Structures are given as C-alpha cells and as structure tokens.
Amino acid sequence: MKEFRINEYLSLKLEEGETVIYVANQAFMTCKYLLLNIESKNIKKYDEISSIDEAIEFYSSEHERDKSLLEPETEFWGHCSNLQAWTDHYYDTRLLDMNLAFPLLKELSDAGDPIARKVFKEEIAKRIASGFPNVITFILEEKYIESFTVEERDFIFKLIDPLQFSKGEFKKTFPLLKILAKLGDFRAKDIFKKKLMKEMKSMNHNVINYILxxxxxxxxxxxxxxxxxxxxxxxxxxxxxxxxxxxLLHKLSNADDLIAQKMFREMGKIEEIMPFIDPFIDWNKSQYLPSAITTLSNLKKLDLSANSLKEVPPLVYKIETLKLLLLNENQITSLSPSLGNLKNLKRLKIKNNNLNSLPREITNLENLRELRVCNNSLTNLPEHLGKLASLKALDLNNNEILTLPPSIKNLKALEFLDISNNHLSVLPEFIGNLTSLKILYLHHNNLTTLPNSFSELSSLEYLFLFDNELTYLPEEMGELSSLKILHLDNNQIERLPHSLRKLQSLEKLYLRNNNLRVLPDWIGSISCLKKIYIDNNKLSTLPNTLCNIKFLEELSVKGNCLESIPDCLIEKNSLILLNLTCNKITESKEDFVNINIFDNF
Structure with a gap:
C-alpha cells in the first residue's frame, strides 16, 4: 500500500487500486477521477481557466466515465500532485473540483488544520464573488454558510447579483435563483418569477416540463x-x-394550475387516457385518480410509486381485479381496512413510506404471495399474519420491529424472509416451522442467541446474521443441509460448533470481526467451500486441512495473529485470492516465488 503524506492533517493512500484521501488519519473520500495533473511549479499555465469547475464544464464529464486512461498508480501520483499544489497555494479551491475542494476544506477545518480554518470563509466569499452559477449553487445547497455570522452572511449575499447571472442558460441559472428565493432574496425571487413567466409564455412544452x-x-x-x-x-x-x-396537463394540474386541472378532468374518455397513465404516474406528484378507473374490468397492475401520496386513494380499494399493487416511494402513513377487499391481490409493495402499522384486514388477502414493506416505521405486525397461507416472500427490512407474532409459524409456503435492520433481540423457537424457507436475512439486529429449532430449516440456502451480538452458534445449525452461504461477520463468536462440518452444501463462509482463536481441522471436510473470509479474529494458526478443500478460490485471514501458513496453501492451484495482510508472518518461503494466484486471477 502506497502512502503520500502532504502535511500533519492530509495524506493519500493507494488501496486496492483506488486513491483514498485521509484527513487526520481517518479515511475521508475515494477519488473518482483525475481531470488535470497540476504541478505547483507550472500552476500559471492554467490561468486561462479561472477554476477547475469551469474546466470540468468545458471538458464535459468524459474524464469521469473513462477509467482506462491511467494506471491506478499513475493516477494516484496525479492526485498527490494535485493536492500538494492545492496545499502549496493555501487551499485555493479554484484548483480542485468543487465536489472535492469544499468538503475537504471543511473537513480539514473541523479537524483543526489552522490554515484551513483561516481560509475556509475567505474561499467561500471568493468563489461566490466569481459569479460562476454552478459553484454558487453548490455552496448554498451544501449549506456551507450556515456557520457564518449574520453580518458575514449579509456580506455574502451582497456579492451575488441575481440580475447578472440570470442572463445565462436557464438550466444553470434556475437552480441558483430558486435557492436564493428560498433564502429570502426578494430580488432573486422577482427575477425568477419573471423568467418563469417568460418561459411559460414561450409554450416550449419541453421547457415547461423541465420547470415542473x-x-x-x-x-x-x-x-x-x-x-x-x-x-x-x-x-x-x-x-x-x-x-x-x-x-403536460397532468403535471400542471399537480402544480396547482386550476385551468389545467379542469382540462385534465374533461379530456377524453377514460379508455383513451388509461394507456398513458403509467408513463407519468410513476414520476409525478399524483394525489388523485379519475373515478372511472374502477370501470376498467381487466386492470390487474397498478403502479402509484414515487408520487406524493399521503394515503392510498380510496378508489384503489375498489379495483377488485388487481393482482399487483405498487405504492413505493410515497408518504403513506396508514392503510385502510378496505385493503382486505382486494381478494385477488398477489403482490403488494409499499416500500419507503411512513407506515407504523398494517391493518389486520391484510390477513384477508388469501392469494397474496409477496408482501414488501421495507423502509417504513413498523413496530409490530398483525397478530394473524399467519393466515396469509400463500405468502412466499415477506420483506420487513429496515423497520422498528421488536417481536414477531406467533402466527408466523403458519406461513408454510414462505421461501424468502427479510427481518434485517430491526430491533429483534430474540428469535422465537417457532421460526423452525418455516420449513420452506430458502433465504433468511437477520442482519443488523440485537440477537445474542439462536433457537435450537434452526435445525428444522432444512431448505435454507442463504443465512445472513452479520452485525448482531452472537457469542456462539447452536449445534443444531449443522442440520442446515441445504445451506450455501453463511454470513456471520461482526458478531462476538468465540468458537464454531463441531456440527458445522455437516454443512456439505456450504460454498461461502463469512466470519470477519469475531473472537475466534481456532479454525477447526474439520473445516477441510466441507468440500464445496469456495470462499472463506475470517479477517480480524485472533487466529494464531491455520489448519493444514484447508488444503483438502478442492475448489477453494478465496481465503482471507487478514488482521489475525498468524506467524506462518501451511506449506500446501502455497501450492494450491485453485486459489484466486489469498489475503494475509496485517498478521505476524516473518519467515520468507522460497515457494512464495512460485505461487500462481495472480495467474489465476
């Protein structure tokens, strides 16, 4: 790993082919691309460009898309040169892309860099005074002036002349005018309104669509x-x-254009309108549906995602032919008991809303096969959820669920269950009743133990338990004969039960960041293993039996206490990755010269 230290607060490292910027010894940002290789001694040759941000606009974004121009190490030294030049010129933000310059300068200032603290506000004022709309918009959007005093902010706003830059291309100037208007600049608001009126009058429907x-x-x-x-x-x-x-009328209607609302309601027959609803109802701010939608006797799919719905339009509950209902990306806080009327519904997705509960009538949806309510605020589930006998997929990820209702044990058809990112501290024994389960996500909870009934999950293929508080695994886990992936990173596991040797279908085993001191010999008997990641544990040795795993491709044991590795690993032809970094290996084996891992890679 290459490292280049610029000063006490700023350094760069080349990590896995990418340049990472460190501030106060903490990783701050990965560099995305190298626009220009700036050298301190040749800084004046860029005088024709007043800032790198203008250069980016001039050169477009081709440099960001083409990653094949430079080798990683060459690009790394280019970044080092740029940041060295930036530092030599007292953090002049004109020399870097604003997306890097300002966040980095702010981070250095917060870390205690005295020069950064001194020039931070000066750089803000200087770049605003430059009058370059994209930079001013960025500074205001990112709220870099929030820490300024009232007097300093007044001074900043006096530097901005909305009339001057409003003459530019509207896609560049409108974002800035909007921000200034929202911040209370009456001049900007008046100019903005007049510009909008002019564009509306032009009747360029593409421009009007953009404005809306x-x-x-x-x-x-x-x-x-x-x-x-x-x-x-x-x-x-x-x-x-x-x-x-x-x-266009639909968009204008949702923006409170009263004339457009009337025209939209009166325009055409519903049979003519419906084929065109789908392209725009996904992405606009629809808050109502035409009543005639209930006359569509064959309507089976309805997508109301990414609107501004605070509740489901009541008409939806009357479309009894629906089989798929998508309500993702809205602001829905509750569902009506009338949801239970949709007897034919097979798939229901209400992701990314504000739900705190589900109506008990949801259990009337006897044909429901897929229910996804992730990224909400659910604290509990309907008591009789187990009545959904046809359910195959249940996604509850990222809610606030504390417990599971006992009736879940009746979901005999369930194959996919995601309860990750919740507040479960105990997994009930009845989880073992879900004998059809193939995929189980339990990561990011507060689990300290697992139930013995895990042995009943004979169909389970993927089990994700990382980021919990497990200290041991039950012997019964060895009965998971179909298991292919076992993910146990970031727990407190101290040993592996002997029964795991029976997991003969296991292909990937993740045990990073635990407290393991021994990797048992029987690990070599799991013949299907392809990947073993056991980084950051307390291993002092590796068993020779690892070499018995015929198809082992990746072995990562970085951050342990290894002083050596088995000789046979060096000769293992199947290995593509062998990560031994951050151990205590001191001996030098001649056989390392012949290792062919990189050839395989």
Missing amino acids: QEQYVEIFSNEEKKEIFDKINHEEILNLEFWQALL
Missing part, C-alpha cells in the same frame, strides 16, 4: 402561481400529440 419536474413553481404563493400559469396558452396544449398534452 424540478418543482421551480412550488416556492411561490398561490397568487404568484396563478400569475405564472396565466402566461400559458392552455388551448395551444391541445395541439400537441394526445399523450404529450395529457402528460
């Missing part, structure tokens, strides 16, 4: 919105292709 998509009108009052929308020739919209007109 970026929600530029939302910062204005209803009265101001009316002024803006009144500039639109609404009748001219009807000259567009049908689907274009429908889409």
Whole structure:
C-alpha cells in the first residue's frame, strides 16, 4: 500500500487500486477521477481557466466515465500532485473540483488544520464573488454558510447579483435563483418569477416540463402561481400529440394550475387516457385518480410509486381485479381496512413510506404471495399474519420491529424472509416451522442467541446474521443441509460448533470481526467451500486441512495473529485470492516465488 503524506492533517493512500484521501488519519473520500495533473511549479499555465469547475464544464464529464486512461498508480501520483499544489497555494479551491475542494476544506477545518480554518470563509466569499452559477449553487445547497455570522452572511449575499447571472442558460441559472428565493432574496425571487413567466409564455412544452419536474413553481404563493400559469396558452396544449398534452396537463394540474386541472378532468374518455397513465404516474406528484378507473374490468397492475401520496386513494380499494399493487416511494402513513377487499391481490409493495402499522384486514388477502414493506416505521405486525397461507416472500427490512407474532409459524409456503435492520433481540423457537424457507436475512439486529429449532430449516440456502451480538452458534445449525452461504461477520463468536462440518452444501463462509482463536481441522471436510473470509479474529494458526478443500478460490485471514501458513496453501492451484495482510508472518518461503494466484486471477 502506497502512502503520500502532504502535511500533519492530509495524506493519500493507494488501496486496492483506488486513491483514498485521509484527513487526520481517518479515511475521508475515494477519488473518482483525475481531470488535470497540476504541478505547483507550472500552476500559471492554467490561468486561462479561472477554476477547475469551469474546466470540468468545458471538458464535459468524459474524464469521469473513462477509467482506462491511467494506471491506478499513475493516477494516484496525479492526485498527490494535485493536492500538494492545492496545499502549496493555501487551499485555493479554484484548483480542485468543487465536489472535492469544499468538503475537504471543511473537513480539514473541523479537524483543526489552522490554515484551513483561516481560509475556509475567505474561499467561500471568493468563489461566490466569481459569479460562476454552478459553484454558487453548490455552496448554498451544501449549506456551507450556515456557520457564518449574520453580518458575514449579509456580506455574502451582497456579492451575488441575481440580475447578472440570470442572463445565462436557464438550466444553470434556475437552480441558483430558486435557492436564493428560498433564502429570502426578494430580488432573486422577482427575477425568477419573471423568467418563469417568460418561459411559460414561450409554450416550449419541453421547457415547461423541465420547470415542473424540478418543482421551480412550488416556492411561490398561490397568487404568484396563478400569475405564472396565466402566461400559458392552455388551448395551444391541445395541439400537441394526445399523450404529450395529457402528460403536460397532468403535471400542471399537480402544480396547482386550476385551468389545467379542469382540462385534465374533461379530456377524453377514460379508455383513451388509461394507456398513458403509467408513463407519468410513476414520476409525478399524483394525489388523485379519475373515478372511472374502477370501470376498467381487466386492470390487474397498478403502479402509484414515487408520487406524493399521503394515503392510498380510496378508489384503489375498489379495483377488485388487481393482482399487483405498487405504492413505493410515497408518504403513506396508514392503510385502510378496505385493503382486505382486494381478494385477488398477489403482490403488494409499499416500500419507503411512513407506515407504523398494517391493518389486520391484510390477513384477508388469501392469494397474496409477496408482501414488501421495507423502509417504513413498523413496530409490530398483525397478530394473524399467519393466515396469509400463500405468502412466499415477506420483506420487513429496515423497520422498528421488536417481536414477531406467533402466527408466523403458519406461513408454510414462505421461501424468502427479510427481518434485517430491526430491533429483534430474540428469535422465537417457532421460526423452525418455516420449513420452506430458502433465504433468511437477520442482519443488523440485537440477537445474542439462536433457537435450537434452526435445525428444522432444512431448505435454507442463504443465512445472513452479520452485525448482531452472537457469542456462539447452536449445534443444531449443522442440520442446515441445504445451506450455501453463511454470513456471520461482526458478531462476538468465540468458537464454531463441531456440527458445522455437516454443512456439505456450504460454498461461502463469512466470519470477519469475531473472537475466534481456532479454525477447526474439520473445516477441510466441507468440500464445496469456495470462499472463506475470517479477517480480524485472533487466529494464531491455520489448519493444514484447508488444503483438502478442492475448489477453494478465496481465503482471507487478514488482521489475525498468524506467524506462518501451511506449506500446501502455497501450492494450491485453485486459489484466486489469498489475503494475509496485517498478521505476524516473518519467515520468507522460497515457494512464495512460485505461487500462481495472480495467474489465476
């Protein structure tokens, strides 16, 4: 690993082919690309470009997409040169991409770098005074002036002339005008409103779509919105292709354009409109559905994802033909008991909402096969959830669940269960009743033990238990005869039960960051193993039996206390990766010269 130290606070390291910046000995950021290789002695040759941010705009982003231009080590030294030049010129933010310069300068300032502390506010003021819209927008969006005093902030705003930069291309200037208007700059708000009115009047539907998509009108009052929308020739919209007109009217309706709302409701028959609902209902701010949607006797799939729904439109519960209902990425806080009316529903996804409970009527969905409610705020589950006899997949990831209802034991068809990122401290014995289970995610909980009933999960192929508080594994785990992946990273496991030798289907074993002192000899009898990761434990030796694993491809034991490794490992032709870093190996074997791992790789 190569390292280049610039000063007491700033250094760079080449790690696995990537350049990582360290601040105060803590990893801060991985460098994405090298735009220009800047040398301190040749700094003046870049005078024609006032900042790297302008160079990025000039050169486009091809440099970021093409990773084949430079070898990792060459790029590493280029980054070192750039940051050395940046430091030599007192952290001049013009010399680096703003996405690196300002976060890094802020981090150095927070870490106690006296020069960074001194120039941080000066650099903010200097770059704002430059009048480059993208940089000003970035500084304000990232709230770098929040730590400024009232007087300093007033001074900063006086440096910004909204009239000057408002003459530029609207995709560059509108984001800045919006931020300034939201921050209370009345000049910017007035200029912004006039610019929007001008664009609306132009009747360029692509521009209007862009304005609505970026929600530029939302910062204005209803009265101001009316002024803006009144500039639109609404009748001219009807000259567009049908689907274009429908889409534009729908967007205008959701932005509170009263005329567009009326036109949208009256436009065409529902049979004509429905084929075009899907392209825009996913990505806009729909809060209502036309009542005639219930007349669609064959409607089986409805996607209302990524809207602004705070509740499910009541009409949805009347579409009894539905088999798939997607409500992801909304703001829904509860579901109506009427959900139980959707008897034909097979798949229900309500990911990334604000649900804190599920209605008990959900248990009436006897045909439901897939239920995904991850990334919500659920604290418990319906008592009779086990009535969902057809359920095959249940995703509860990232909620606040403390316990599981006993009725879950009746989900005999369940093959996929994700309860990760919750607050489970105990896994109940009845988990063993889920005999069809193939995939079980339990990571990021507070589990200290596992139930003996694990032995009943004979179909289980993938088990994820990392980031818990396990200190041991029950002997019964050896009965998981179908297990292919066992992930136990970041626990406190001190030993492995002898019964695990029976896991003859196991292909991947992860035991990083535990308290293991011994890797038992029987590990060599698990013939299907391809990957073993046992980093950061307390191993002092490795068993020779590792060499008996015929198809072993990856063995990582970094961060242990090894002083040597078995000779046979050096001759193991199947190995693609052998990681021995951060151990206590001192002997030098001539056989290392002949190791062919890198040839395999």
